[in-house]
Amino acid sequence: MQSADVCTTQKAAEILGISVTSVQQLVEAGVIEAWKTKGGHRRIPLAAVHAYRGAPAPDAGGQSRQAANAVPAILVIEDNPMQRQLYDKQINSWGLQASLRFCENGYQALIEITRHKPDILLADIVMEGIDGYEVIRTIMRDPQLAEMHIAMLSSLTPDDLAERGGIPSGVVFFSKPVNYDELRGYLRACCASHARRVAPGA
Template sequence: MSDLHALPSKPEREYCSTSEAAQMLGVSLGTVQQMVENGLLEAWKTAGGHRRIRIGSVEDYLRRRSSGVAAPHPVGVLRILVAEDDRILQRLYAHTFETWNLPIEVRLVESGFDGLLEIGRQQPDLLISDLVMPGLDGFAMISKLRSDPKLEDMDIIVVTGLSQEDIAERGGLPDDVTIYGKPVPFKELKGYIQARLAQFQRRGRAAS
């Protein structure tokens, strides 16, 4: 008779590294550090100064986010939603944002409809959107968003392959929407995001 089932099971890990938590949450290392400092994730430091984050607290945060219960907005963290149906560009956005190591939280969706659902669950500070997408396109999504006064503080950037003439022929976009052409101008996006983060910091100092 085999006694294999008598062997003790391998204990599950209780803690993970900062980079592992960032991968689980789909955010940057800087965002994870901000979340720890703001008490949204439980963590401790090793004798060597490395952060170890309790996996249970990461899973709790993910459950709140997926259940539609709005998670608290981490102080000093910019929430970004990217609406882009091209999988290669999605990966490029995610990889590039990660290399900046800024306090940002990034989510990705593939259509205007998914964008509206995600914004309904958790409003971002900044929406970066393509215009030509399957189903509900960027024009319809942005029109819907700008008709809602509760979302008037949300910045919108469009990154598109359409020309100004093409956009005008399709009805145009609201005046407060910033428009960039493709390929994705990451240098300009980084400057825009850094400026928004600086505004967050000034507001935080003024409130303290």
């Protein structure tokens, strides 16, 4: 295979818009094809990266979109860069068989949701422009997104939440500062639910 046809985990992460750790987890789970060089460096066929992304690619190496869908996609909307780094570190340390993406605001999130339809959404509420409430309401109006697991993460008080219409039905609320043990349990449950839904014969 020509060197132009393969890439590193870093490059794959840039193409997919996810962390290097997430790419490594997808490789270890067999979702994205890869191998190691004699020096111990991972090499990934670009066709396999584009197959996971869902973009057309010739000779996609047998990596079907159905296989990619076996791994749930988590999307986090958070406008605070330090908080995004903390979420990235925490979530990737839990060994979830899931991909992880981040958006800085509601505009980015709506575009990302349209393109990739994540399985799990963690949304900050108070953001400039389109806030978390608007993103969630948009999702809940779309029947094609009805199976998405949605959680709000915010430091808003119960009174503030009530003024904004309360917590939508079916949405889970985590108060900031987030209890990461609770968030880990929630994400594990969401991943298990997704695995049951995509299992053969389900």
